[in-house]
Amino acid sequence: MINSxxxxxxxxxxxxxxxRGIVRAVDxxxxxxxxxxxxxxxxxxxxxxxTLAFSIMRLLPDNARIFNGNIWLYPEKIDLVRLSNDEMRxxxxxxxxxxxxxxxxxxxxxxxxxxxxxxxxxxHHGCTKTEARKKAVELLEKLRIPDATNVAYRYxxxxxxxxxQRVIIAIAVSCNPEILIADEPTTAxxxxxxxxxxxxxxxxxxELGMSLILVTHDLGIVAEICNKVAIMYAGKIVEIAExxxxxxxxxxxxxxxxxxxxxxxxxxxxxxxxxxxxxxxxVNPPTGCRFNPRCSxxxxxxxxxxxxxxxxxxxxxxxxxLVV
Amino acid sequence: MRTYPLLRVExxxxxxxxxxxxxxxxxxxxxxxxxxxxxxxxxxxxxxxxxxxxxxxTLAKLxxxxxxxxxxxxxLDNIDLISLSNKEIRRxxxxxxxxxxxxxxxxxxxKKIxxxxxxxxxxxxxxxxxxxxxxVIDLLEKVGLTPPELFLDRYPHELSGGxxxxxxxxxxxALNPKLLIADEPVSAxxxxxxxxxxxLLLDIFEKYKNEIAYIVISHDxxxxxxxxxxxxxxxxxxxVERGEVGKIIEEPLHPYSQMLISSIPVPDPEIARNRKRxxxxxEIPSLINPPKGCYFHPRCPxxxxxxxxxxxxxxxVDNRLVSCxxxxx
Numbered sequence: 001m002i003n004s005x006x007x008x009x010x011x012x013x014x015x016x017x018x019x020r021g022i023v024r025a026v027d028x029x030x031x032x033x034x035x036x037x038x039x040x041x042x043x044x045x046x047x048x049x050x051t052l053a054f055s056i057m058r059l060l061p062d063n064a065r066i067f068n069g070n071i072w073l074y075p076e077k078i079d080l081v082r083l084s085n086d087e088m089r090x091x092x093x094x095x096x097x098x099x100x101x102x103x104x105x106x107x108x109x110x111x112x113x114x115x116x117x118x119x120x121x122x123x124h125h126g127c128t129k130t131e132a133r134k135k136a137v138e139l140l141e142k143l144r145i146p147d148a149t150n151v152a153y154r155y156x157x158x159x160x161x162x163x164x165q166r167v168i169i170a171i172a173v174s175c176n177p178e179i180l181i182a183d184e185p186t187t188a189x190x191x192x193x194x195x196x197x198x199x200x201x202x203x204x205x206x207e208l209g210m211s212l213i214l215v216t217h218d219l220g221i222v223a224e225i226c227n228k229v230a231i232m233y234a235g236k237i238v239e240i241a242e243x244x245x246x247x248x249x250x251x252x253x254x255x256x257x258x259x260x261x262x263x264x265x266x267x268x269x270x271x272x273x274x275x276x277x278x279x280x281x282x283v284n285p286p287t288g289c290r291f292n293p294r295c296s297x298x299x300x301x302x303x304x305x306x307x308x309x310x311x312x313x314x315x316x317x318x319x320x321x322l323v324v
Numbered sequence: 325m326r327t328y329p330l331l332r333v334e335x336x337x338x339x340x341x342x343x344x345x346x347x348x349x350x351x352x353x354x355x356x357x358x359x360x361x362x363x364x365x366x367x368x369x370x371x372x373x374x375x376x377x378x379x380x381x382t383l384a385k386l387x388x389x390x391x392x393x394x395x396x397x398x399x400l401d402n403i404d405l406i407s408l409s410n411k412e413i414r415r416x417x418x419x420x421x422x423x424x425x426x427x428x429x430x431x432x433x434x435k436k437i438x439x440x441x442x443x444x445x446x447x448x449x450x451x452x453x454x455x456x457x458x459x460v461i462d463l464l465e466k467v468g469l470t471p472p473e474l475f476l477d478r479y480p481h482e483l484s485g486g487x488x489x490x491x492x493x494x495x496x497x498a499l500n501p502k503l504l505i506a507d508e509p510v511s512a513x514x515x516x517x518x519x520x521x522x523x524l525l526l527d528i529f530e531k532y533k534n535e536i537a538y539i540v541i542s543h544d545x546x547x548x549x550x551x552x553x554x555x556x557x558x559x560x561x562x563x564v565e566r567g568e569v570g571k572i573i574e575e576p577l578h579p580y581s582q583m584l585i586s587s588i589p590v591p592d593p594e595i596a597r598n599r600k601r602x603x604x605x606x607e608i609p610s611l612i613n614p615p616k617g618c619y620f621h622p623r624c625p626x627x628x629x630x631x632x633x634x635x636x637x638x639x640x641v642d643n644r645l646v647s648c649x650x651x652x653x
Binding site: 195254259260266 | 376515517519522544546585588593597607608
């Protein structure tokens with residue numbers, strides 16, 4: 001069943017209710033992920049990319065609500081938005097695993113790491129503690145952790161940042177989920193460690209045949225491991241494309257700006273652009289296209305009317321009046 | 325004509341004692357910066373690259389004497405900064421300024437922008453309030469906060485991250501410093517805003533190139549490449565390679581530089597998936613008990629017997645300094 005959909009998000013809207021008003025963090029997002037595909041969701045802080053990831057996992061804080069839309073998990077086409085908490089708990093970990101940004105805040109500081117991995121295996125497979133522990137050590141070995149038996153008996157604070165992130169990955173993949181969501185998995189790590197963790201992720205999703213949803217602000221990481229990219233701006237997807245064509249031929253002015261704003265080792269300083277202005281406040285987003293106040297191509301229609309996400313060819317959709 | 329460099333750093337070391345016994349002397353040290361030397365002329369620019377724990381920020385603080393070195397000398401304009409008293413060094417502070425990573429943390433949240441920038445003139449000059457206001461307006465314009473009148477009476481929390489960093493830059497250049505150090509100036513900012521700040525820094529450095537020298541500290545060699553001419557690659561408190569940034573990126577000599585550069589994610593899938601990769605082994609060792617010999621040898625793919633015995637000295641290779649036995653006879 002290659003090329004079949006595994007997850008489909010349709011018109012998803014997640015709002016936060018704050019003292020300042022309603023924050024439209026995810027505002028009508030539609031996309032799908034195919035089996036074995038690696039999709040990147042790229043955006044700046046406040047673009048709603050993490051909210052989107054947490055909405056799929058239904059791990060939103062108390063003041064957030066999924067207001068509208070569906071998240072279908074295939075092949076049964078169950079709607080995650082409408083599952084009860086008990087049913088959702090069986091999906092989390094078992095069918096969708098998640099890796100978080102800061103490994104230290106998501107590991108239990110007073111529990112040995114081996115036991116933390118075993119816990120998930122016991123819950124979902126109902127095996128004994130001894131079996132689960134054995135599996136945990138096997139997993140750590142698979143993640144190329146030297147001296148895995150010993151590491152399993154250590155506490156999180158005794159491990160380095162890269163090691164801790166590998167433990168988090170081990171927990172996330174312990175039940176062979178079909179989808180792995182990684183929210184800024186390497187932001188807290190040093191470059192050389194980051195390269196190692198990325199390599200590991202790439203190998204793992206290939207070996208286990210998982211689909212990956214990578215949430216990040218870093219277009220460099222995306223180029224290393226993903227094959228499809230969705231660019232988010234102010235709660236909306238502005239462009240979605242196959243990876244090679246996105247980098248070679250970005251269409252949305254925001255995507256172009258984003259690619260120019262980051263210094264790279266192959267770029268001269270004169271090539272560094274930048275996008276004027278700042279990301280908008282999502283309590284009061286601009287009318288029309290949300291990027292229009294920062295866009296150098298904006299014209300009258302952009303302020304008046306919001307551009308829909310339109311498919312321009314097989315592997316690309318863009319939300320911009322210039323492209324229509 | 326001056327015959328000496330603007331900044332001269334001579335063999336500075338900073339050892340932090342740890343685990344001090346009651347009454348006794350500490351037995352263990354963290355060698356945060358170990359025997360670093362370089363000099364910088366007016367118009368010169370140096371990037372300090374390294375991962376966390378490499379000692380790059382400690383080095384910057386030593387250069388500005390925000391920390392006392394364990395040994396070594398720092399000369400600014402031929403003045404020995406280390407021997408100065410606190411009072412004397414305070415008088416020199418306007419000549420050396422720093423821009424920090426997190427602009428929110430380096431601006432007083434209870435002061436208006438006019439006072440944050442105006443304060444430096446109050447402390448270091450005898451300008452009148454009217455003159456100060458004029459200077460502040462002029463500075464805000466220089467860093468692109470226009471119209472300046474709109475920003476004078478705002479507080480830091482009313483500005484965006486990029487605007488705050490602009491205020492920090494305005495404050496740093498207020499008294500015409502000779503040496504400007506920027507520590508991770510864009511890493512706390514939104515991706516789309518980073519480009520603006522990089523451009524602003526480039527403009528400012530270009531405008532003052534006949535007066536100042538600057539140092540940029542970052543874990544990101546791509547950022548260094550876009551604003552500095554030379555770079556110094558640090559690993560566990562030691563300089564492993566020094567030279568022109570472009571050359572280091574094109575052909576890194578030290579195995580650590582090679583590993584660092586091949587680990588940088590490149591926002592271009594074609595390059596990213598076809599370039600040569602240096603296999604990465606192990607993790608950064610602890611600074612408390614660094615490995616014997618070359619600190620990099622446990623992770624190095626080219627390790628030889630010699631590397632395990634003695635730290636290689638910095639030697640001149642092709643207009644570059646490298647600390648690696650691969651390049652000595």
